[in-house]
Amino acid sequence: MLSSTMIVTIVRKGWGNTALEASVKAGATGGTILSGRGVGVNEKDSIFGIPIEPEKEILLTLTPGSQADAILQRIVEAVELDKPGNGLAFVVPIENIVGVHHMASQAP
Template sequence: MRFKLIMAYVKPHLTDTLVDTMKEEGATGATIIPARGTGVREGKTFFGLTIEDKTDIVTFLVEEHMVMKFLEVINTKCDFKKPGTGIAFVLPIEHAVGLESQMGIFRDQARDEYL
């Protein structure tokens, strides 16, 4: 099996919606990393200090054939077409260990996808 890492950068108020929706669609879990950052629009200032937007980085390790389905779910359910909502992208995974408990689920998803 080949795996990909989906990384989604979302505003914290969307994190639970994203994770819940992805699990409903077949994701087996997520890792959530609190972060902060800036984008095209600079943060507001207060007494000379820049207020940076909080962001959550949510990662999903998924089987390769599920990537496009999951990206579409992220895009529509979290309204990524709206500016400032979030971004998501995919990275290749060369090797992974520790997935033995999830391999049955991945095989079932692969079988269902090709039926």
């Protein structure tokens, strides 16, 4: 089976589609956007002294390992992950995939 990875990108609400579009332009075949909440070191906001957790969008992108670096770089550029407070992304190796038939058909 072909080596697969998952790129996990966490961005501010409203930026998930921008990250998804960038990943598709770089060769990804799609992605899944989930809603979440959380606070990073650069996002300690409060209203009337009550801390708030900003809403986030989490993009999950399954891709062959050989494409991960190019896709990740395009995401970083599109949502400016190199600037503090804009989010983060990381790559996770995947051992097995079930139900993603277009990726299974790429196996040697």
